[in-house]
Amino acid sequence: DHPLADTVANLPKRSGVYLMKDAKGTVIYVGKAKHLRNRVRSYFSGNDERHSVPYILKRVTNIEVIVTETEHAAFVLERDLITKYKPRYNIRLKDDKSYLHVRIDRQAAWPRLELVRRPMQDGADYYGPFTFSYELRTVLDLIRRVVPLRTCRDAVFHNRTRPCLEYQIKRCAGPCCLEVEREQYDKWLDQAVSILNGKTSGIQEELQSHMERASDELRFEDAGVYRDRLNILENFSTRQAFVSPGIENRDVFAFYREETLMVISVLRMRFGRIQESENFCLEDVEVPTEEVIESAVLQFYRTGREVPEDILLPLEIDGVDVLRDELKRLRDGGAVELHVPRRGAKFRLLGLAGVNAKEHFIAQFDREARYQKIAEAIARTCQLEQMPRRIECLDISNLQGSDIVGAVVSFYDGEPDKSRYRKYKISFQDKPDDFAAVEEVVRRKLKGSSGENLPDLLIIDGGKGQLDRALSAAHEVDSPIDIVALAKIRDSSGKKKGSGSRASASDLKVERIFLPGDSDPRTLDLNAESTRFLQRVRDEAHRYVIEFHRQSRSRRAHRSKLDDIPGIGPERRGRLLRKFGSIAALLKAPPEEVAKVGRMPKSLAEKxxxxxxK
Structure with a gap:
């Protein structure tokens, strides 16, 4: 018998949610049930064929339940608890970011289109969410070329004395300074909303009519403006192929799965057009596909996305009625149809979504498989206990001891993660000491960093000396991190072979890597894919630190003696140099003039x- 057999036998015979916990008290699985005792008992019966069950039973040491009044309440609570605890064996769509919305405040004197992340209960109209910010900004650019609404913030709008460039290029009607009919402005707002919703045919007809009337009245310049706007809309419309007749709002869910790897693809259609496609990659999927789809559908809409009236599913779901009720609630009571098409246009749509899922699966997991082989090779070479997913590289740059800087680049699963790139201005200058610079950067990087922010492997661009100083810094801050050094090939003169040096084929047969505890470097085969990846990471670090070094030198070159005087900031410095042109000319001016130009006290001018x- 399982140690939890008595606990299971005493569970209530009611609907609710059960939480399975491991020895540390961590929630590893959350499930819902119409009959809690029967549902949980099925895990221990030996008849549950789900892949995840053996793994759960090995780890579960405690089961807690929360009784609910209805099955629907259990359904909702299950999703909330999954979001809260993020259990290992529950499926979660890895896309919890807040999406862009377009805000239009019709109560404003002259409304504009604003981009916001989170809608507020402020009386304004919100459109979205839009999951692809680039596409949304492209559509907004289209709207601004077709509809002349204001784009500036209120602070700018209320302080303008003449129309800006947007007015000159026909992208704004200039309500800040010119008389604009509010009725006409409201029509433009309605047109903008229609474009956001994918409805452009009525606007095209209206523009066509305006163009023809302007041409008949010999207002050729106005006709040209209408013609250009019409062409923009026509090009926008033709880029979106019709895949479904009629005016329909529909989302199509499909999947592609190989063992425990899975991609869920969602085609979003509005007014008969495909507006966008979203793909979600899932790993370590141990539950039946129908459970994944049910969970994915609810999570997809509970992040704030609009629920359409029609949703196509790739397979039947046992709890479809409960799911439909929850989606109706999210749609403020509006009807929602969930069905699995077997033939016709809707079935072809499902097939299209399935093709998208398979293509994304191949692109995503094939790339991951390639990197996994590289990571395995790096782990063997560097004698790591686990495969490195996050690899970072540190490089130092200086010019004869001046403007000494360091930089760290970060790669995750084989791709650059620029959000983790870091630049370091070295505390000491005017003495070229790469070893000390490496030690300082490693110390500053690791000091105060939590384990989750540390890389799996830190590469130092250098040799044994740099590695020893890096290890010393890591030991000083008590940071358990794997560090190696990758050394560039040296020619017979001892000079490093950098990117601008020439080397013979025999020179470039190997790279050298220094490991902690080794007195001599190990050689790497340049033809190995793992070596090429390490070189790629090092080259990126070199590019990044050189770019930072050039910026530092440029800033220093543009400094003047004024920058070192307390009380003289960039604004006063700019006024003085614009007026006098040079330090020599400034020295010839009396204190009174310097004070007036720099808008400073006379005492500071004298200083x-x-x-x-001096």
Whole structure:
């Protein structure tokens, strides 16, 4: 018998949610049930063929339940608890970010289209969410070329004294300074909303009519404006192929699965057109596909997405009635149809979504499989206990001891993660010491970092000396991190072979890598894919630190003696140099003039002149 047999036998015979916990008290699985005792008992019966059940039973040491009044309440609570605890064996769509919405405040004197992340209960109209920000910004650019609404913020709008460039290029009617009919402005707003909703045919007809009337009245410049706007709309419309007749709002769910890897693809259609496609990659999927789809559908809409009236599913779901009720609630009581098409246009749509899922699966997991082989090779070479998913590289740059800087680049699963790139201005200058610079950067990077923010492997661009100083810094801050050094090939003169040096084929047969505890470097085969990846990471670090070094030198070159005087900031410095042109000319001016130009006290002006004369 399982140690939890008595616990299971005493569970209530009611609907509710059960939480399975491991020895540490961590929730590893959350499930819902119409009959809690029967549902949980099925895990221990030996008849549950789900892949995840053996793994759960090995780890579960405690089961807690929450009784609910209805099955629907259990359904909702299950989703909330999954979001809260993120259990290992529950499926979660890895896409919890907040999406862009378009806000239009019709109560404003002259409304504009604003991009916001989270809708507020402020009386304004919100359109969205839009999951692809690039596509939304493209549509907004289209709207601004077709509909001349204001784009500036209120602070700018209320302080303008003449129309801006947007007015000059016909993208704004200029309500800030010019008389604009509010009725006409409201029509433009309605047109903008129609474009956001994918409805452009009525606007095209209206523009065509305006163009023809302007041409008949010999207003050829106005006719040209209408013609250009019409062409923009026509090009936008033809880029979106019709795949379903009539005016329909529909989402289509499909999947492609191989063992425990799975991709769910969602085609979103509005007014008969495919507006966008979203793909979600799932790993370690141990539950039946129908459970994944049921969970995915609910999570997809509970993040704030609009629920359409028609949803196509790739297979039948046992709890479809409960799912439909929850989607109706999210749709404020509006009807929602959930069905699995077997033939016709809807079946072809399902097939199209399935093709998208398979293509995304191949693109995503084939790339991951390639990187996994690279990571395995790196782990063997660097004697790591686990495959490195996050690899970072540190490089130092200086010019004869001046403007010494360091930089760290970060790669995750084989791809650059630029959000984790970091730049470091070295505390000491005017003495070229790469070893000390490496030690400082490693210390600053690791100090105070939690385990989850540490890379699996840190590469130092350098040799044994740099590696030893990096290890010393890591030991000083008590950071358990794997560090190696990757050394560039040296020619017979001892000079590093950098990107601008020439080397013979025999010179470039190997790269050298230094590991902790080894007195001599190990050689790497340049033809190995793992070596090429390490070189790629190092080259990116080199590019990044050189770019930072050039920026530092440029900033120093543009500094003047004024920058070192307390009380002289960028604004005062700019005024003085614009007026006098040079330090020499400034020194010839009396303190009163310097104070007036720099808008400063006379005492500070006298101090400026005194410092500059020294």
């Amino acid at each position: 400026v002149l005194s410092v500059l004369k």
